[in-house]
Amino acid sequence: MLQAQQQAQTTDIESRPAGTVAGRLLRAVRSGGSNSTLLRQIALVSLLLAAIFPLFGGSFFTRLAIEALLFGCIALSVDILLGYAGLLSLGQAAYFGLAAYVAALMYLHVTQSFWLVLLTASASVGVFSFLLGAVAIRAKGVYFALITFGVAEILSKITHNTRAIGGSDGLIGIPVPSIRLLPGLEIEFANNYVFYYLVLGTVCLLYLGTRRILNTAFGSVLRAIRDNSDRVPYLGYNPFWYKLLAYVMAAQIAAFGGLIYPLLRGFVAPHLFGFEVSTKAVVMSLVGGVGTLIGPLMGSVIITFLESVVGSYTERHLILLGIIFIVFVMFLPDGLCGLAQRTFGAGRKVKP
Amino acid sequence: MIRVIDLSKSFGALRAVNHLSFEAMPNCITSIIGPNGAGKSTAFNLIAGTLRPDSGRVELEGHDVTGEPAYRLAKLGVARSFQITNLFFGLSVLENVRFACQSLESRNRFLTRLDRLSAPVRRATEILEEFGLDESADQLVGNLSHGDQRRVEIAICMALTPRVLMLDEPTQGMSPAETAEIDTLIKSLAGRVTVLLIEHDIDLVMNISDHVIVMHQGRKLFEGPPNEVRASPAVREAYLGAEHAAA
Numbered sequence: 001m002l003q004a005q006q007q008a009q010t011t012d013i014e015s016r017p018a019g020t021v022a023g024r025l026l027r028a029v030r031s032g033g034s035n036s037t038l039l040r041q042i043a044l045v046s047l048l049l050a051a052i053f054p055l056f057g058g059s060f061f062t063r064l065a066i067e068a069l070l071f072g073c074i075a076l077s078v079d080i081l082l083g084y085a086g087l088l089s090l091g092q093a094a095y096f097g098l099a100a101y102v103a104a105l106m107y108l109h110v111t112q113s114f115w116l117v118l119l120t121a122s123a124s125v126g127v128f129s130f131l132l133g134a135v136a137i138r139a140k141g142v143y144f145a146l147i148t149f150g151v152a153e154i155l156s157k158i159t160h161n162t163r164a165i166g167g168s169d170g171l172i173g174i175p176v177p178s179i180r181l182l183p184g185l186e187i188e189f190a191n192n193y194v195f196y197y198l199v200l201g202t203v204c205l206l207y208l209g210t211r212r213i214l215n216t217a218f219g220s221v222l223r224a225i226r227d228n229s230d231r232v233p234y235l236g237y238n239p240f241w242y243k244l245l246a247y248v249m250a251a252q253i254a255a256f257g258g259l260i261y262p263l264l265r266g267f268v269a270p271h272l273f274g275f276e277v278s279t280k281a282v283v284m285s286l287v288g289g290v291g292t293l294i295g296p297l298m299g300s301v302i303i304t305f306l307e308s309v310v311g312s313y314t315e316r317h318l319i320l321l322g323i324i325f326i327v328f329v330m331f332l333p334d335g336l337c338g339l340a341q342r343t344f345g346a347g348r349k350v351k352p
Numbered sequence: 353m354i355r356v357i358d359l360s361k362s363f364g365a366l367r368a369v370n371h372l373s374f375e376a377m378p379n380c381i382t383s384i385i386g387p388n389g390a391g392k393s394t395a396f397n398l399i400a401g402t403l404r405p406d407s408g409r410v411e412l413e414g415h416d417v418t419g420e421p422a423y424r425l426a427k428l429g430v431a432r433s434f435q436i437t438n439l440f441f442g443l444s445v446l447e448n449v450r451f452a453c454q455s456l457e458s459r460n461r462f463l464t465r466l467d468r469l470s471a472p473v474r475r476a477t478e479i480l481e482e483f484g485l486d487e488s489a490d491q492l493v494g495n496l497s498h499g500d501q502r503r504v505e506i507a508i509c510m511a512l513t514p515r516v517l518m519l520d521e522p523t524q525g526m527s528p529a530e531t532a533e534i535d536t537l538i539k540s541l542a543g544r545v546t547v548l549l550i551e552h553d554i555d556l557v558m559n560i561s562d563h564v565i566v567m568h569q570g571r572k573l574f575e576g577p578p579n580e581v582r583a584s585p586a587v588r589e590a591y592l593g594a595e596h597a598a599a
């Protein structure tokens with residue numbers, strides 16, 4: 001009786017991912033949760049280290065740290081989807097790239113007002129992510145990953161082939177504006193330290209905001225979706241809207257990184273949309289710990305610095321990325337935060 | 353309370369549910385029994401919004417709810433459990449039940465911090481006590497015994513304060529002692545809620561059902577009070593026939 005039923009129900013009740021990479025990652029995140037005291041402590045220590053970093057870092061590494069924080073936004077956005085809604089996006093760079101291009105084009109041709117650029121980039125990403133999300137979320141399992149991957153690649157190819165927006169060379173010579181925070185208070189991006197603390201502050205706010213939003217009834221629906229999406233409708237929730245909201249929110253966070261990127265490097269290029277950036281963000285989340293929010297930001301710092309160091313010796317830093325990915329999936333699927341939780345969490349339990 | 357009118361569903365050439373009609377009376381236990389593959393679970397899938405019927409209608413208190421999606425039916429008061437345990441295995445027992453209770457909260461509280469949303473926690477705690485699950489509240493559902501998992505299935509359905517409770521073989525895989533406990537539990541719920549119960553085994557449902565529907569090969573073979581079921585030659589034929597076929 002059971003066997004016949006099992007066979008009958010697997011067609012409409014999607015079986016949980018078991019042997020897949022996504023399945024491994026998902027199982028790893030179940031124990032944690034962005035709210036544990038230990039994760040808060042890790043976040044606080046990271047912030048302190050980040051705050052004093054420019055005192056030792058010098059201008060090259062300070063700028064590299066800015067880049068790490070910007071790519072960290074994509075990693076954070078991957079984590080919202082994978083760690084909370086159980087959706088593996090292989091195309092989060094699309095929103096980074098989209099925001100970067102919108103910002104670059106606006107600065108070059110339309111306006112020097114940071115706020116206007118912010119609004120335009122955010123609105124474009126909002127509309128695009130809503131539409132793509134509405135399609136991609138209906139696709140089950142691996143097809144979500146494939147659609148997000150495919151669309152990001154298409155965007156990359158389109159920019160690559162469109163002369164009007166720089167083609168394969170991208171756009172260069174983007175002017176660096178100043179931001180008017182308040183009337184009479186202008187902030188210059190040209191100063192590395194001002195730039196760094198501005199980005200660090202904003203990323204902190206994004207992290208705290210995300211943590212707050214996920215620690216709500218909304219967040220608990222996402223966790224239930226991650227655990228068993230098919231059961232959720234029978235409890236009166238329509239998973240579609242929750243996933244879509246998470247998707248749009250994640251896209252906005254990736255977009256923030258893209259919005260600032262042209263101001264850091266002075267150029268944008270088609271590779272910003274590309275598979276390499278998207279997968280790097282997944283590896284960053286994995287290294288830090290999926291489902292922890294702070295882990296992916298740490299992961300981004302680690303990977304970005306590692307790449308910069310290794311990149312000065314060899315062109316083949318992608319191999320390194322691949323090796324890191326395999327090692328973490330196999331031996332440390334809950335990432336460095338997971339390791340910390342097991343080490344210190346277990347240590348604490350021994351004491352009465 | 354809930355009425356099914358001429359419901360049909362085919363999978364390819366197989367007519368899994370074939371012109372099925374019945375009505376479940378308020379606050380009664382209506383049981384659907386029948387041999388393997390009779391179409392019982394498929395009927396549930398059609399009623400609870402998992403599948404769309406090819407033809408026919410489903411009415412809830414006189415309103416047509418045919419083809420409504422599962423999440424809307426749940427909101428309307430139709431709660432169902434699954435034959436194969438279908439829970440949030442990576443979340444705690446309390447969180448499973450709390451999450452179900454939370455769906456009764458008004459939609460504009462969905463950005464309220466969880467620690468300020470206390471009503472679902474309180475209600476979930478009560479339900480866990482009622483179901484004898486309070487001891488394991490903090491355990492992951494995946495670590496529970498099969499019997500306790502089956503209890504959680506019923507508990508999260510009841511957390512929705514449903515009008516119609518649909519249970520698909522709730523005692524599946526349980527020991528006779530556990531089965532007896534669950535039967536008592538279901539009986540105690542019947543005063544509050546309309547129960548639609550699928551059972552594989554005729555004997556189990558006899559003493560708790562008010563009304564029994566026997567399905568066979570997608571069709572309704574018999575309908576009536578429990579004491580008449582076993583007397584029916586057609587029913588005996590179907591059960592014996594199925595066992596002969598299986599042997």
Ligand SMILES: Nc1ncnc2c1ncn2[C@@H]1O[C@H](COP(=O)(O)OP(=O)(O)OP(=O)(O)O)[C@@H](O)[C@H]1O
Binds near residue numbers: 008012366388390393
């Ligand atoms: N999604 C599906 N796709 C194809 N065939 C299906 C599907 N669901 C059920 N069936 C078939 O329809 C028939 C009725 O299945 P159903 O699960 O409703 O039986 P059941 O009465 O619940 O039996 P059991 O006592 O084994 O649970 C079976 O032959 C089954 O194989």
Ligand SMILES: [Mg+2]
Binds near residue numbers: 005392393394
């Ligand atoms: Mg069945």
